[in-house]
Amino acid sequence: MEYKTIKIGNQVWMLENLNVSCFRNGDLISEVVDKKIWSNADIEKIPAWCHYDDDQQYETQYGKLYNWYAVNDPRGLAPEGFHIPSNQEFSDLIEYLGGDKIAGKELKHSEIWFHIIPATNSSGFSALAGGSKNVNGSCGMLGHYGIFWTATESDEWDACFKRLHYDDDGIYNGSYRKTNGYSVRCIKD
DSSP states (O other), X not given: OOOOEEEETTEEEESSOOOOSBOTTSOBOEEOOOHHHHHHHHHHTOOEEEOGGGOGGGHHHHOOEEOHHHHTOTTOSSOTTXXXXXXXXXXXXXXXXTOTTXXXXXXXXXXXXXXXXXXXXXXXXXXXXXXXXXXXXXXXXXXXXXXXXEEEEOSSSEXXXXXXXXXXXXXXXXXXXXXXXXXXXXXXX
């Protein structure tokens, strides 16, 4: 499959959120719609994906939400020729776009967000506010937050992410539970 990309600085990024249901080797990733099973994935470290609010209508525009066990699986979540960006690779992108206080507006798609502060998408990255699925299996913040996993682990239970807000020009660095479902944007090898 061909993926549209954009070069920003020295990096080449996918122009869309990841939307695969199998690993690079062809093994299926579990689609989890049951809230209890989603929550138990944290204990059992099961790679999983879901649609926002378990509704397929969101897939075309926002892609899938993945837990970090899928992101970090050795079978490879990213398509051939791509990888999940490390926290540092994402930080390099942010720094290239002026730093974490303003890079959010440069990254956000200019039409799809619920905007209080307008986005410019001057980078062409076209970040989407795909919302999230939390540890208890509830979804929220579609149109308000775009949260992207990185390949960087914080500790046994948490991993690093980058989060864009609808009401702020910045981008936030954070670390949270690996069982949360966030969007994934890949970078070229």
